[in-house]
Amino acid sequence: MTRRTRLHLALGAALLIASAAGTGLYLRSWLAPAADGGASLGGPFTLTRADGVTVTESTYRGKWLLIYFGYTYCPDACPTALNAIAEAMEKLGPAATNVQPLFITIDPARDTPAVVGEYVKAFDPRIVGLTGTEGQIAAVATEYQVYYKRRETEGGPYLMDHTSLIYVVDPAGKLVRFFGGSSSGERIAQHLLELMSQTS
Amino acid sequence: MKHILILALALLATLPAQAQNAPSSTLSVDQVWARATPGGAKTGAVYLTVVNGTASDDKIVGASTPAAREAQLHTMIDDNGVMKMRELKSIDVKAGATVTLKPGGMHVMLLGLTKPLKPGDSFSLTLEFEKGGKKELTVAVTKAGAMGMGNMGGTGNMPGMGNMDNMPGHDMGSMGGHGMGGKQN
Numbered sequence: 001m002t003r004r005t006r007l008h009l010a011l012g013a014a015l016l017i018a019s020a021a022g023t024g025l026y027l028r029s030w031l032a033p034a035a036d037g038g039a040s041l042g043g044p045f046t047l048t049r050a051d052g053v054t055v056t057e058s059t060y061r062g063k064w065l066l067i068y069f070g071y072t073y074c075p076d077a078c079p080t081a082l083n084a085i086a087e088a089m090e091k092l093g094p095a096a097t098n099v100q101p102l103f104i105t106i107d108p109a110r111d112t113p114a115v116v117g118e119y120v121k122a123f124d125p126r127i128v129g130l131t132g133t134e135g136q137i138a139a140v141a142t143e144y145q146v147y148y149k150r151r152e153t154e155g156g157p158y159l160m161d162h163t164s165l166i167y168v169v170d171p172a173g174k175l176v177r178f179f180g181g182s183s184s185g186e187r188i189a190q191h192l193l194e195l196m197s198q199t200s
Numbered sequence: 201m202k203h204i205l206i207l208a209l210a211l212l213a214t215l216p217a218q219a220q221n222a223p224s225s226t227l228s229v230d231q232v233w234a235r236a237t238p239g240g241a242k243t244g245a246v247y248l249t250v251v252n253g254t255a256s257d258d259k260i261v262g263a264s265t266p267a268a269r270e271a272q273l274h275t276m277i278d279d280n281g282v283m284k285m286r287e288l289k290s291i292d293v294k295a296g297a298t299v300t301l302k303p304g305g306m307h308v309m310l311l312g313l314t315k316p317l318k319p320g321d322s323f324s325l326t327l328e329f330e331k332g333g334k335k336e337l338t339v340a341v342t343k344a345g346a347m348g349m350g351n352m353g354g355t356g357n358m359p360g361m362g363n364m365d366n367m368p369g370h371d372m373g374s375m376g377g378h379g380m381g382g383k384q385n
Binding site for chain 1: 235236237238239240241242243244245270272274276278281282283284285287303304307309310311312344345346347
């Protein structure tokens with residue numbers, strides 16, 4: 001089975017689940033392109049690193065990317081996913097040099113370059129934290145069909161509902177797989193190694 | 201010598217009585233932990249396990265700590281891969297039940313941390329039960345991404361944390377609606 005077929009099968013499975021659950025609007029729009037055989041999740045972006053340097057998708061061409069969208073006020077889901085990524089990097093051993101994990105904030109109002117940079121360091125210094133203007137974040141979130149929505153709390157800071165998936169982008173810039181945000185790092189590493197061996 | 205012997209016997213006599221009273225008929229909270237917060241983070245989460253050894257249903261109705269401006273009961277809802285955090289008014293702990301607040305599910309959310317939580321630190325937390333009253337707890341701070349108290353590496357081997365790994369179609373783990381841990385109560 002080719003990777004493309006597998007991805008499409010997986011997307012098909014998601015479509016079934018989504019329809020069954022009756023909550024498929026968001027997923028269907030995501031999956032619509034798959035029906036005509038040209039799923040194209042992911043794509044170009046322009047974002048800012050902690051040191052103020054602007055990066056684009058081409059900055060990381062040639063590397064495998066692990067991309068997670070989150071925000072620094074997130075007390076549970078984001079630390080869980082970032083820990084999984086950090087753990088995957090550990091388990092990858094020497095192969096980790098070919099992998100670049102990216103944390104992209106969906107809360108640019110609070111997550112300045114410095115804040116995001118400081119945040120990711122706590123998990124693994126190899127993770128690069130990225131932020132941007134509201135427009136830049138909206139654009140990259142659309143590319144990856146990441147849903148995010150600000151939600152006010154009583155008297156506290158606002159929170160964000162957000163898609164919690166870990167995306168795998170291959171060295172050519174193609175999104176090839178994604179994992180749930182609470183997958184284990186070991187499993188992510190295993191699949192990455194498998195993907196790497198298929199391409200080399 | 202005689203006195204010491206009597207004292208020793210007296211001490212021995214108290215032991216079985218203590219053992220009887222200890223675990224079975226009480227409401228207890230253990231494995232109380234929080235992740236260290238990354239630089240600049242203003243929020244945190246406390247996880248814990250409640251064992252209701254009493255014969256009556258109870259519920260957690262509130263929490264407070266000097267470490268944060270506010271402590272709220274929260275749960276995470278995984279809606280087709282979109283994580284939504286929602287406040288809970290209370291968390292049920294039925295008679296005889298064990299309820300675990302853990303990553304990806306329910307937690308005590310700390311809002312407005314007075315200072316970052318550092319690995320190895322500890323702080324106090326008061327958990328309030330409807331019937332059991334207030335419990336003064338000590339929260340142990342583990343590393344930032346830990347998945348459990350005794351599992352600093354966080355491999356997702358905690359009970360209930362392996363949901364993703366059990367899903368068929370490994371690319372789609374989250375889309376299958378990973379165990380709505382927070383909804384069990």
